[in-house]
Amino acid sequence: MNIRMVYPRRFIQDENGSATVLALFFCLIILIIGGMAVDFQKRQADSQYLQNAADSAAHAALLTRQSKSESVAISEALKVVRGMLPRKNMQEAITSADFTFGTWDYDTRTFTPAPGAVDAVRVYAGMTKDRGNSTPNLLLYMIGFDSFNVAEDSIQVLKRKPCSFQGLLAEGVLTIDSGNFFGPSFCLHSNTYVSLRTNNYFTADNYADKILGSKVSMPHIEKLDIPDSAYSSNTNLEGAKAEGWYNLSSLDELPNIITNLELGVGLFVPSTVLLKAPTPLTLSEFRPSDIAPGLAHRHNCAGGKIIFKSGTYEDFTLVTDCQVEFSSNVILKNVVIATRNTSAQAFYSSSGLQLGVNDDCAIGGGATLLSLGGFYANANFSAYGGVVWARGDIYFHARAKKIEGLSMKTQGSLTATSEAEMRVCETSPILGKYAEYGPRLMQ
Structure with a gap:
């Protein structure tokens, strides 16, 4: 071993x-x-x-x-x-x-x-x-x-959300005629497509001064409906084009908004209106002296018509189921009118309807029209801090009148005719309540 x-x-x-x-x-x-x-x-x-x-x-x-x-x-x-x-x-x-x-x-x-x-x-x-x-x-x-x-x-x-603050927004086709001026940040948007004629001016982006130009947007920009000469006859149109889609579901809330107005409560009641039960009105034709300021009002006419005669109306809310017609040269200041009427011309103006006060975009003084039907202003429509929301189609003809601070939205089509100057008001607070907001990730 x-x-x-x-x-x-x-x-x-x-x-x-x-x-x-x-x-x-x-x-x-x-x-x-x-x-x-x-x-x-x-x-x-x-x-x-x-x-x-x-x-x-x-x-x-x-x-x-x-x-x-x-x-x-x-x-x-x-x-x-x-x-x-x-x-x-x-x-x-x-x-x-x-x-x-x-x-x-x-x-x-x-x-x-x-x-x-x-x-x-x-x-x-x-x-x-x-x-x-x-x-x-x-x-x-x-x-x-x-x-x-x-x-x-x-x-x-x-x-x-951009463009939900002020501008023209439509679920259906947005049609713009000729000879209009669109200032910085003013938006033209359709969730279908925009149809545009000639000789319109779109403010260009100015990145040096942090100024956003006016925009023409739709989900598919190739659907823009324009004549052959559109890019030469519409100043800065090429730079104004943008693609996007806007959720206009806020218009689905119109019935609830109108119900709150009828009760004299909610965000859309002007600060000059008392939060109390509405006062019933029975006249079919009104003058400024017929509607008490500072109150919420209601008017039921089972599908009939009420008429606002010429003059300046101030400081009230009105909820109705009537067609509402404005005679020539009606001015609305700190006024909210809502109608449950569903006709194509639930709101109708023959000439000279003015929303808000021409005060160079000073705070306050605006006016609001809410409709479960349509809105039709035949001539010389102007707005200085105004809101028009409608489930039906909207049509207005300005003809050399100013639009300063307008929130116009429809679930139908929107047609704006010629010779208007449209600008954004940065200091018109009534529009802030009607703007659409959404969560944005910051961190």
Whole structure:
């Protein structure tokens, strides 16, 4: 029996079995590299899940908050994200405590919590050890890294949609005749297509002075209906073209808006009108002295007609089911008139209807017409802080009259005839209430 004696010096120099130790080191290195590849990729995937869920939750919460309480907004948002977080440990990544409503400062780009706010919301989404739901590792746990903390947040802010503030917007065809001037930021939009004649002027973009030019938009710009000479005869038309689609579902709310007006309550009641039960009117023809200012009124005539005779009418609301006719040279100031009449000419003006006061866009003094039917202004229509919303078609003829601060929207077609000057009013507050707002991702 041979016994091999291994002396200390020889043991140190002996290389038998070294490959096994080296293989273990290589296995460890491969495990770490593989773990980094697999688990870091998994962490990134979880991070994206959380970011998508936080964005969706913030969007849903802010939209719901416009008409509901904070608690209802949070509840609705949580329903939206439940299906977006597939694994069990993700389900607690967003809880009701992770929603914070507040305000957003565009200059400093900072969010400030403010209980009761409706303008902005921040949503936090977290998978962390503190919550007991950190994202587990598949391979790195074998070398002591059990899990990663993953957290994301989203801030969404309610921002006014371009073109929903002032301009001409139609679900159907928007037809513009000749000889019109469109100032900076004035919008012409159709969700079908725009038909445009000649000799119109569109203000160009001026990026140096941060001035946005007037726009002509529709979902498919190739559907723009123009004569052969349109680009030479319509100044800056090429630069004014834009593609887009606008959700005009706010017009679906007209029945609810009209009901609130009838009760003398809601955002659309002028500040000069008392919030009280409406006063019934019975006359079929009105003069300014026949309608008491500062009150909400109603008039039922079972499909008949009421007529506003020439003059200036101020400071009231009126809800009716009648056709409303304006005699020549009627001026409406701080007035809201809404009709449930559904005829094509639910509002009719023979000549000279003026919405608002010609005061160089001073705050206040505007007027609003809301119709479940159409609107027809035959000649010399003008607006200085005015709103015309209709479910039926809209037609107006301005002929050298000014349009300063007009929000005109229809679920039908809109036809604007020639020789009008149309501009945006930056300081007309009544229009802000009628603008469409939507969540915008800020962070």
